[in-house]
Structures are given as structure tokens and as C-alpha cells.
Amino acid sequence: MDIRQLGANLQEVRDRKPLVHNITNVVVTNFTANGLLALGASPVMAYARQEVAEIAGIAGALVLNIGTLNEVEVEAMKLAGRAANERGVPVVLDPVGAGASAYRTETARSLLDELDIAIVRGNAAEAANLIGRDWTIRGVDAGAGGGDVAELARQAALKLGCVVAITGETDYVSDGRRTAAVRGGDALLTRVTGAGCLLSSVIGAYAAVVPDPLEAAVAALAAYSAAAELAAARAGKQGPGSFQIAFLDLLWSVSPSDVERLGKVEVVEG
Ligand code: ATP
Ligand code: TZP
Ligand code: MG
Ligand code: MG
Known part of the structure; x- marks a missing residue:
């Protein structure tokens, strides 16, 4: 894994402005579109089964987020996912609330079974529940769990056959062989609601331009953490509202050298 490319990967996103097709939840749609625009990517939200295959097929990445899922949307996700797979477009899955209801868990698993997913990004509870481990989840937020999250990421990557990024105070990303920790x-x-969902879409923007999905996820997490640190220094004292606006500003202004200076990536294994 080349962790010296963190800044170069951000520049690549800005230079190539990848089109990111999001089928996401109703809570975070606007924040996700604004965050991707601020970073320098090009968001499109499209849900109709009449169009999703066409749009996913020309996108740089497809992001599937089950935050407010329903039957019609899940059908659209599968149509879009198949078109993306046929065209070699990377697919990112955010299994929001997996474990909170049987419908969410089963839907996330069926997307993983039926589609070739490149990267799963979720909290520890979602990742654990996807692979049949117990971890408390309350609505969409991870509760207390326990154990070694780096090892959970590794096990989930092996079991799900893709890169798994588990976020929290420290983020862990694994492809089953190589595992990295991203702090900060x-x-x-x-x-801020949608901070995780936007991150999954930012990972999509990176996956569109960085061929190695593990490297794409690590670079996205490092840039996101750097932007959050700078935003907190600028507006954190005022609280979440001001922080949210500052964070959007920082997604726009964080520089490749900021990411290299602030990025706290450690290769745990591989
Ligand atoms: P949850 O619903 O459990 O909050 P989520 O899907 O919103 O999960 P998070 O795990 O909150 O996603 O991750 C979103 C971003 O917030 C990531 O960049 C992660 O590193 C960061 N983050 C989460 N918790 C902390 C923390 N305690 N300190 C620093 N950064 C954090
Ligand atoms: N309810 C359903 S989806 C959603 C909520 C609150 C947004 C979750 O966003 P995140 O990024 O996991 O905080
Ligand atoms: Mg989430
Ligand atoms: Mg969160």
C-alpha cells in the first residue's frame, strides 16, 4: 500500500472531477451533493429504475446507501449495480443501520451477494452485523461493542470479499491482507447527520480515480479527517452548525500538502 500518495490522490480527484452516482437516503442528499461539489467531484442523485442503469454506466463510481431504503429503491440499486459492474464502475456500499432491523441486514447482504461491491464503509456495528457478529446498534449509530476493530475489518473484508472501511474515533480499512489505521x-x-454517508460518497469519488480500492479508501479517509481537524480549529467552539459549514469549506480548501501533513495513516498489517 502506498501511503505517500495521499496528497496526489486528492489532486487527482480535483483534476478529474469524477461523476459520482448516489442512490442515497433522504436525510443526507443535499449535504452529500454539497460535500462532493466542495471537494471537486460531480454528484448526481438518480433513483428511477427507468434511468439508473444508464447513469451508473457512465459514472466514475456508484454509491449505494440504504439509510431510508424501500422496495422500489432497492430494486433500482440492483439495476444500477449490475450496470456498474458490467462497465467496470466501482460500487461503494454504505449499509446504514445494518443490524438495526432484519430488513436492513438482509438487504445489505443481498446487495453484497448479487453485486460486485468494491468497498463497504460503515460503523463497527454495521460491519459486525453484516458478518453475523453481535454489536449493539441504536438506529443508525454504533453502540458499545468490543474487541479489536482492525481485526473486525480484516475478517469482514475476507468474508465479504471486498475492501471494508470501519469508521469511528480511529478508522480501520482492510482488504483481508493489508490493513491500515487512519487516526485524526x-x-x-x-x-452532524450524514457525516458518515458523505464520507462513503467521498470514498466513491476517490475510487473513481484511484485504481486500488484500499488505497482509494485510505486516501479518502485521510483527506476527510484532515478537513475535519481544520474545520474544528476554525469553528468547533461554536458547535455542530458552524462546524458543518466550516467542514464544507474545508473540503473545498484542504490542500494535498495539508493531507500529507495532517494524515495519520499507519499500516497495521501487509
Ligand atoms: P455513526 O452513525 O455510528 O456515527 P457514521 O456512519 O456516521 O457512524 P462515523 O463512524 O461517525 O460514521 O464516521 C464519520 C466520520 O467521523 C469519519 O471520518 C470518522 O473518522 C469520524 N469520526 C467518528 N467518530 C470520531 C471521533 N470520536 N473522533 C474523531 N473522528 C471521528
Ligand atoms: N436515519 C436514517 S439515514 C440517517 C438517519 C439519521 C442518516 C445517517 O447518516 P450517518 O452518516 O450514518 O450519520
Ligand atoms: Mg452511517
Ligand atoms: Mg456519525
Whole structure:
């Protein structure tokens, strides 16, 4: 894994402005589109089964997020996912709330079974529940769990056959062979709804331009954490509202050298 490319990968996103097709939840749609625009990517939200295959097929990445899932949307996700797979477009899955209801868990698993997913990004509870491990989840937020999250990421990557990024105070990313820890960020991210969902879409933007999905996820997490740290320094004292605006500003202004200076990536294994 080349962790010296963190800044170069951000520049690549800005230079290539990848089109990111999001089928996401109703809570975070606007924040996700604004965050991708601020970073330098090009968001499109498209849900109709009449069009999703066409749009996913020309996108740089497809992001599937089950935050407010329903039957019609899940059908659209599968149509879009198949078109993306046929065209070699990387697919990112955010299994929001997996474990909170049987429908969410089963839907996330069926997307993983039926589609070739490149990267799963979720909290520890979602990742654990996807692979049949117990971990408390309350609505969409991870509760207390326990154990070694780096090992959970590794096991989930092996079992699901893709890169798994588990976020929290420290993020862990694994492809089953190589595992990295990304530290930093700011706890105010947990007070802004959609901070995780936007991150999954940012990972999509990176996956569109960085061929190795593990490297793409690590670079996205490092940039996101750096932007959050700078935003907290600028506006954190005022609280989550001001932080959210500052964070969007920082996604726009964080520089490749900021990411290299602030990025706290450690290769745990591989
Ligand atoms: P949850 O619903 O459990 O909060 P999520 O899907 O919103 O999960 P998070 O795990 O909160 O996603 O991750 C979103 C971003 O917030 C990531 O960049 C992560 O590193 C960061 N983050 C989460 N908790 C902390 C923390 N305590 N300190 C610093 N950064 C954090
Ligand atoms: N309810 C359903 S989806 C959603 C909520 C609150 C947004 C979750 O966003 P995140 O990024 O996991 O905080
Ligand atoms: Mg959160
Ligand atoms: Mg989430």
C-alpha cells in the first residue's frame, strides 16, 4: 500500500472531477451533493429504475446507501449495480443501520451477494452485523461493542470479499491482507447527520480515480479527517452548525500538502 500518495490522490480527484452516482437516503442528499461539489467531484442523485442503469454506466463510481431504503429503491440499486459492474464502475456500499432491523441486514447482504461491491464503509456495528457478529446498534449509530476493530475489518473484508472501511474515533480499512489505521478527524463529525454517508460518497469519488480500492479508501479517509481537524480549529467552539459549514469549506480548501501533513495513516498489517 502506498501511503505517500495521499496528497496526489486528492489532486487527482480535483483534476478529474469524477461523476459520482448516489442512490442515497433522504436525510443526507443535499449535504452529500454539497460535500462532493466542495471537494471537486460531480454528484448526481438518480433513483428511477427507468434511468439508473444508464447513469451508473457512465459514472466514475456508484454509491449505494440504504439509510431510508424501500422496495422500489432497492430494486433500482440492483439495476444500477449490475450496470456498474458490467462497465467496470466501482460500487461503494454504505449499509446504514445494518443490524438495526432484519430488513436492513438482509438487504445489505443481498446487495453484497448479487453485486460486485468494491468497498463497504460503515460503523463497527454495521460491519459486525453484516458478518453475523453481535454489536449493539441504536438506529443508525454504533453502540458499545468490543474487541479489536482492525481485526473486525480484516475478517469482514475476507468474508465479504471486498475492501471494508470501519469508521469511528480511529478508522480501520482492510482488504483481508493489508490493513491500515487512519487516526485524526474530530468528534464533532458525530454531531452532524450524514457525516458518515458523505464520507462513503467521498470514498466513491476517490475510487473513481484511484485504481486500488484500499488505497482509494485510505486516501479518502485521510483527506476527510484532515478537513475535519481544520474545520474544528476554525469553528468547533461554536458547535455542530458552524462546524458543518466550516467542514464544507474545508473540503473545498484542504490542500494535498495539508493531507500529507495532517494524515495519520499507519499500516497495521501487509
Ligand atoms: P455513526 O452513525 O455510528 O456515527 P457514521 O456512519 O456516521 O457512524 P462515523 O463512524 O461517525 O460514521 O464516521 C464519520 C466520520 O467521523 C469519519 O471520518 C470518522 O473518522 C469520524 N469520526 C467518528 N467518530 C470520531 C471521533 N470520536 N473522533 C474523531 N473522528 C471521528
Ligand atoms: N436515519 C436514517 S439515514 C440517517 C438517519 C439519521 C442518516 C445517517 O447518516 P450517518 O452518516 O450514518 O450519520
Ligand atoms: Mg456519525
Ligand atoms: Mg452511517
